[in-house]
Amino acid sequence: MRDAAPNTVYLKDYKSFGYLVDQVHLTFDLSPNATRVTSRIAFSPNPETEDRSFFLHGEKLRLIRAAIDGTAVSPEITAEGLRVAAPDAPFVWEAEVEIDPANNTALEGLYMSNGMYCTQCEAEGFRKITYYPDRPDVMSTFTVRINGDLPVLLSNGNPVQRGEGWAEWHDPWPKPAYLFALVAGDLVAHSDSFTTISGKSVDLNLWVRPGDEHKCAFGMEALKKSMKWDEDTYGREYDLDVFNIVAVDDFNMGAMENKGLNIFNSSCVLASPDTSTDANFERIEAIIAHEYFHNWTGNRITCRDWFQLCLKEGLTVFRDSQFTSDMRSAPVKRITDVIDLRARQFPEDNGPLSHPVRPESFQEINNFYTATVYEKGAEVIGMLKRLVGDAAYAEALDLYFARHDGQACTIEDWLKVFEDVTGRDLSQFKRWYSQSGTPRLKVEEEFSEGTYTLTLTQHTDPTPGQPDKQPQVIPVAVGLLSPNGDEVVPTRVLEMTEGTQSFTFEGLAAKPVPSILRDFSAPVIVERETDTAERAFLLAHDTDPFHRWEAGRALARETLVEMATGDATPLPDYLDGIRTLLRDKSLDPAYRALMLGLPGQSELAGHLHEAGITPDPAAIWIAVEDLKQALARDLQDMLPDIYAEAQVDAPYAPDAEQSGKRALGAAALDLISRLDGGKQAAAQYEAADNMTLQLSALGCLLGAETGDAQLAAFYDQWKDDRLVIDKWFMLQIMKAKPDRAAAVAKALTEHPDFTWKTPNRFRAVFGALAGNHAGFHDSSGAGYDLLADWLIRLDPLNPQTTARMCTAFQTWKRYDAGRQEMIAAQLDRIAATPDLSRDAGEMISRIRG
Ligand code: 0A1
Numbered sequence: 001m002r003d004a005a006p007n008t009v010y011l012k013d014y015k016s017f018g019y020l021v022d023q024v025h026l027t028f029d030l031s032p033n034a035t036r037v038t039s040r041i042a043f044s045p046n047p048e049t050e051d052r053s054f055f056l057h058g059e060k061l062r063l064i065r066a067a068i069d070g071t072a073v074s075p076e077i078t079a080e081g082l083r084v085a086a087p088d089a090p091f092v093w094e095a096e097v098e099i100d101p102a103n104n105t106a107l108e109g110l111y112m113s114n115g116m117y118c119t120q121c122e123a124e125g126f127r128k129i130t131y132y133p134d135r136p137d138v139m140s141t142f143t144v145r146i147n148g149d150l151p152v153l154l155s156n157g158n159p160v161q162r163g164e165g166w167a168e169w170h171d172p173w174p175k176p177a178y179l180f181a182l183v184a185g186d187l188v189a190h191s192d193s194f195t196t197i198s199g200k201s202v203d204l205n206l207w208v209r210p211g212d213e214h215k216c217a218f219g220m221e222a223l224k225k226s227m228k229w230d231e232d233t234y235g236r237e238y239d240l241d242v243f244n245i246v247a248v249d250d251f252n253m254g255a256m257e258n259k260g261l262n263i264f265n266s267s268c269v270l271a272s273p274d275t276s277t278d279a280n281f282e283r284i285e286a287i288i289a290h291e292y293f294h295n296w297t298g299n300r301i302t303c304r305d306w307f308q309l310c311l312k313e314g315l316t317v318f319r320d321s322q323f324t325s326d327m328r329s330a331p332v333k334r335i336t337d338v339i340d341l342r343a344r345q346f347p348e349d350n351g352p353l354s355h356p357v358r359p360e361s362f363q364e365i366n367n368f369y370t371a372t373v374y375e376k377g378a379e380v381i382g383m384l385k386r387l388v389g390d391a392a393y394a395e396a397l398d399l400y401f402a403r404h405d406g407q408a409c410t411i412e413d414w415l416k417v418f419e420d421v422t423g424r425d426l427s428q429f430k431r432w433y434s435q436s437g438t439p440r441l442k443v444e445e446e447f448s449e450g451t452y453t454l455t456l457t458q459h460t461d462p463t464p465g466q467p468d469k470q471p472q473v474i475p476v477a478v479g480l481l482s483p484n485g486d487e488v489v490p491t492r493v494l495e496m497t498e499g500t501q502s503f504t505f506e507g508l509a510a511k512p513v514p515s516i517l518r519d520f521s522a523p524v525i526v527e528r529e530t531d532t533a534e535r536a537f538l539l540a541h542d543t544d545p546f547h548r549w550e551a552g553r554a555l556a557r558e559t560l561v562e563m564a565t566g567d568a569t570p571l572p573d574y575l576d577g578i579r580t581l582l583r584d585k586s587l588d589p590a591y592r593a594l595m596l597g598l599p600g601q602s603e604l605a606g607h608l609h610e611a612g613i614t615p616d617p618a619a620i621w622i623a624v625e626d627l628k629q630a631l632a633r634d635l636q637d638m639l640p641d642i643y644a645e646a647q648v649d650a651p652y653a654p655d656a657e658q659s660g661k662r663a664l665g666a667a668a669l670d671l672i673s674r675l676d677g678g679k680q681a682a683a684q685y686e687a688a689d690n691m692t693l694q695l696s697a698l699g700c701l702l703g704a705e706t707g708d709a710q711l712a713a714f715y716d717q718w719k720d721d722r723l724v725i726d727k728w729f730m731l732q733i734m735k736a737k738p739d740r741a742a743a744v745a746k747a748l749t750e751h752p753d754f755t756w757k758t759p760n761r762f763r764a765v766f767g768a769l770a771g772n773h774a775g776f777h778d779s780s781g782a783g784y785d786l787l788a789d790w791l792i793r794l795d796p797l798n799p800q801t802t803a804r805m806c807t808a809f810q811t812w813k814r815y816d817a818g819r820q821e822m823i824a825a826q827l828d829r830i831a832a833t834p835d836l837s838r839d840a841g842e843m844i845s846r847i848r849g
């Protein structure tokens, strides 16, 4: 693990720490600029190692005193920590340090947000609070006393005692320091309780700033549903007397699973119908579930080292996806997960930032909270489950919890439980954890005398540090349809293990149409020479909802590629297929809304690049606009009906049914607005009594360039709600025409509400700019220039958010020489910034290549 030098850390260098921590006692004397942290920590020699060097991590701490067994010591102090001679026997370490939470703009360690004290310790933030072996394999129980003149004083575990100006907490479950949390402030609680399966009552509190009380009810319900689901589905019961959630405005990520005291970015927990969209509600429900599920997959069983991050994150994302599928629609969830994977993980896996699900080295671990670790990590678990079957998966999970409770584990431990339960050798499967890059699956077919043969060939391109790839185990779910549309072979999972492998299906009356990679059974790219007619056939007949959508998606992509690279008109097969589907009222409205969606412009650019064509962002933008216009004209007669069908005449509820209708209504409105110049959208805006309808109408109006009045009214209505104002910033940039996007973003950076030190606001502007594909990549280079300016400005204050936003440049090698030159110049300009953070430095150098 990292010791003195801030260089590269390698998985292969793992060594356990020389001491166990038996107990931690912390006292916080809170003060904005001079908080005192006193630690009393019981260490004892670790029998697993002879090495007794005693190094404690610590950064930006002012050491006031240190003692071992009551005798003062003078450690050697560096920028990374301290070293001192320690006994080869149990001893008590004591230290007092001073820290400055009010000036902690990096939001790691103990910091302040709107007058509230708050912590973020994952991955390596605890070392900014006190000296400690800040590594996940060092686990201990914690007792925490907080002295502070604030109404609410919280830490992990159960409350022990509370007095005027102080509180004491004890967490009986051994945990690594990254799960430590403290919150102190003027907060109000939305409270409830949950009775666990064994009859224990747990107090539940959602703590928010006064004024936000009306945004708590949904989050609380989501928490109770999650607690119940984890009991029912995984047999996991909650293990403390209290579960606290706190909403904080300044937060680098979405939320954090600290033991018994989850801390959430307020955008990921606060919700009300008038201020939050259906998508916000669904995301909040999923994130609450995700953090709650970490109590077992992450907290009770944690990671041995940060290379094992996917052990907790892949599994917990997989679990939260299962939860959402159960609470809402499984096909819709699967499709949206795949859309997201292709938009965020595929570009990562196939570009300069490509890394294995379990990376083997890093400079800054915070740069590895990625779509690959999280989302591909979850896909890997989905494949494992598909390969071993549901019953064996359940058995393996039971064994995992029984065998490893209280431990800090590795991917080897995880795979071993599956091997022990099933008797399978998973050594080849393990390549999913060690090989980066997205495998491509070439499909060839043959039919003769009733036998249909599918020949699959897998190939993964070289990725940074990995020139040669070995074949992976790929579960390919396949079904076969007869030419009349009947399913002749229901879904079967072909288990591919070789580079090239053939699978036969016998006794067929005619050459079937294959439906390959049903339910997206593996995170791969299928390459198959096929024609428009076959795609249209699958769009009409496939019984697998994911693959039916996939057929429509492929048609949309095909038509957009033709339109973006020539003067083609939309494919009639695509338009006809969509028309038929939309008319089918037996289909879930949410599913029909997804069918109306088009591939993202960045995804199309990636697709063109892979086909050997240099993508032109402006041409792609025009193709998408033209196709939407063509769809609007083609569906003109049906749109009013669909829009009417999508109206909800019941009180607002953010459930799957109503959300699906509103999603279909929004998709219809987008097309209608292209025909009526925004008339219907203006009416919807006027009548809207929830944020979903209000925002979708405003989006259409901005698209039609007729929304100035509504945009101003929206600001006036919501100027006091920071989460809605984030939407106001975001929407204007997302909807700006390509040649205006950078200028709109720049003007918004001059708005008095552009409080750029708050990550949510920074991301609202620059996330939207990077997400406006044609705008960001406008040939003027203004988008690149503006983003680079602001990354340079943010880096000294908040390296973590800066580094994450650098990913906007990760696809730069796809584009033409002119754009590449402009981006390279910006990357070099950022790299040359004096004192650039390790976070941003690592990202820029990897992206630059
Ligand atoms: N473990 C959290 C995400 C998280 C990760 C890192 C953070 O700071 C660097 C903060 C939160 C989760 O998976 O939800």
Ligand code: ZN
Pocket (backbone or CB within 6 Å): 290, 294, 312, 313, 316
């Ligand atoms: Zn997580």
